Amino acid sequence: MIQISWHDILSALPALWRGAIVSLQITLVALIVGIILGCLLALLRLSSSKPLAMVATAYVTIFRSIPLVMVLLWFYLIAPQFLKALLHLPPNIDVRLASAFVAFSLFEAAYYAEIIRAGIQSVGRGQLNAGLALGLSYLQTVQFVILPQAIRVVTPLLVTQAIILLQDTSLVYVIGLADFFRMAVNIGDRDGTTIDMILFVGACYFAVCGILSAIVKLLQAKTSR
Amino acid sequence: MSYQWDWGILFSPVATGEGSTYFDWLLSGFTVTLVLTLCTWVGATVIGVTLGVFRTVPNPACTVATSTYVAIFRNVPLIVQLFTWYFVVPEILPSAAGDWLKSFSPFNQFFACSLVCLSLFTSARICEQVRSAIDAIPVGQYNAGLAIGLTRFQVYRHVLLPVGFRIIVPPLTSEFVSVSKNSAVASTIGLAELSAQAQHLVDYTAHSYEAFIAVTAGYMIINLLTIILMRQVEKAVRIPGYLGAKG
Numbered sequence: 001m002i003q004i005s006w007h008d009i010l011s012a013l014p015a016l017w018r019g020a021i022v023s024l025q026i027t028l029v030a031l032i033v034g035i036i037l038g039c040l041l042a043l044l045r046l047s048s049s050k051p052l053a054m055v056a057t058a059y060v061t062i063f064r065s066i067p068l069v070m071v072l073l074w075f076y077l078i079a080p081q082f083l084k085a086l087l088h089l090p091p092n093i094d095v096r097l098a099s100a101f102v103a104f105s106l107f108e109a110a111y112y113a114e115i116i117r118a119g120i121q122s123v124g125r126g127q128l129n130a131g132l133a134l135g136l137s138y139l140q141t142v143q144f145v146i147l148p149q150a151i152r153v154v155t156p157l158l159v160t161q162a163i164i165l166l167q168d169t170s171l172v173y174v175i176g177l178a179d180f181f182r183m184a185v186n187i188g189d190r191d192g193t194t195i196d197m198i199l200f201v202g203a204c205y206f207a208v209c210g211i212l213s214a215i216v217k218l219l220q221a222k223t224s225r
Numbered sequence: 226m227s228y229q230w231d232w233g234i235l236f237s238p239v240a241t242g243e244g245s246t247y248f249d250w251l252l253s254g255f256t257v258t259l260v261l262t263l264c265t266w267v268g269a270t271v272i273g274v275t276l277g278v279f280r281t282v283p284n285p286a287c288t289v290a291t292s293t294y295v296a297i298f299r300n301v302p303l304i305v306q307l308f309t310w311y312f313v314v315p316e317i318l319p320s321a322a323g324d325w326l327k328s329f330s331p332f333n334q335f336f337a338c339s340l341v342c343l344s345l346f347t348s349a350r351i352c353e354q355v356r357s358a359i360d361a362i363p364v365g366q367y368n369a370g371l372a373i374g375l376t377r378f379q380v381y382r383h384v385l386l387p388v389g390f391r392i393i394v395p396p397l398t399s400e401f402v403s404v405s406k407n408s409a410v411a412s413t414i415g416l417a418e419l420s421a422q423a424q425h426l427v428d429y430t431a432h433s434y435e436a437f438i439a440v441t442a443g444y445m446i447i448n449l450l451t452i453i454l455m456r457q458v459e460k461a462v463r464i465p466g467y468l469g470a471k472g
Contacts, residue, residue, distance in 0.1 A: 065402070065406075065444065065445050065448045065449075066406070066441055066444055066445070067405075067406040067407070067408075067409035067410075067420060067444055068406070068409075069409035069410060069412065069420050070409060070420055070423070070437070070440065070441055070444065073420070073423065073424070073437070074437060074441075077427075077433050077434075077437065163300075167300075167301075167302035167303070168302065170302040170304045170305060171302075171304055171410065173304055173413055174412070174413060181302070181304065181305060185308070194312050194313075195312060195313050195316055195317075198305065198308050198309055198312055198313055199309070199313060201305055202301045202305045202306070202309060205300065205301050205302055205305060206296075206297065206300045206301050209299075209300035209301075210296060210300045213296070213299070213300060
């Protein structure tokens with residue numbers, strides 16, 4: 001058996017915390033932007049306009065068939081050139097965090113769109129007609145009648161997807177961004193404590209995601225009642 | 226932005242003088258991803274179905290053991306699991322076993338690690354699908370099986386599993402698609418699979434867009450083949466009278 005060096009882990013905690021902040025930032029940005037974009041995509045997919053529905057379907061299908069690692073590399077490749085050209089940034093500025101935000105937001109939007117679409121389809125057709133009959137506009141009906149009910153139905157799924165998202169942020173390793181995991185690996189390489197660091201990081205993810213999963217179970221029990 | 230497109234670059238000889246083209250690199254990456262994906266399907270299905278059955282057996286020890294397994298493999302990110310298999314496990318093992326693992330060629334070590342990691346990771350998900358499929362079968366079928374004198378093993382073998390296997394085909398399809406996508410993570414420990422070849426090509430040719438488009442298309446081909454294959458399976462084993470079955 002190996003001995004976990006708690007001393008090394010304790011001294012690494014401040015740096016690990018900085019990494020954890022990066023992971024949480026990516027998760028939060030992707031969660032918020034992803035859900036908003038996901039709602040839009042879901043509505044487009046269900047709209048009566050054929051071209052709009054096709055565009056949304058193509059978007060969702062393409063993003064869901066590419067590995068996240070490739071999406072991250074794509075945006076790491078494209079976003080820097082694009083952002084620098086757009087904003088006239090100096091060529092050596094670090095845009096890895098920005099490209100991670102963009103990549104995760106667009107990627108998660110495809111997954112959230114599917115979840116929200118399922119939610120919208122679970123709302124009875126009569127609700128839309130009732131809203132329109134009351135004199136609400138289409139957008140008002142969607143905003144005040146359909147979406148609140150749809151989101152409530154799929155809340156457990158949205159939280160489950162957020163847990164997956166939190167875990168997936170560790171993949172920013174491939175673009176060299178120092179999130180929680182990459183930070184731990186870097187410290188492990190520097191101090192020769194790779195084993196301690198990997199086990200510690202795994203335990204942290206397990207604790208956080210385990211608690212969130214338990215919350216999902218409670219939510220499910222609540223909604224199914 | 227001006228970018229010089231040159232798809233011919235894929236078919237030009239590599240700069241390392243190996244006598245192959247860049248397309249051959251892509252093809253070898255494609256093959257590695259494909260073989261890894263297929264092997265993972267087999268490993269994950271065997272382990273996942275076994276665990277899924279034990280998850281439904283009314284025995285507290287079985288329930289605790291399998292739900293702990295699922296919780297661990299579902300709540301730790303894939304890349305952390307992969308690094309654990311690659312960096313931590315050989316050190317924790319007795320030194321003789323660790324040395325034996327390290328005696329393999331790097332490629333075999335990368336491949337074996339990725340295969341074990343992906344199989345166990347995916348098996349936890351398949352376990353849950355098998356459990357919900359078996360739970361979806363009316364309990365009366367189980368009781369009826371016992372009532373006509375079958376043992377519990379026989380009930381699983383002849384009643385629950387034949388139905389359960391057919392119910393899980395659609396969710397299994399999306400799990401199988403995920404396997405090839407998840408296999409891209411293996412590039413982080415050095416396995417020269419498809420996404421690793423994309424970065425390899427960018428380093429050598431500076432034609433990043435062509436390389437990335439070709440690799441992205443490679444993943445789409447694998448996923449499309451998976452979906453077509455599983456749709457055939459679904460059609461072949463579909464139970465008449467169930468939702469989604471025609472006639």
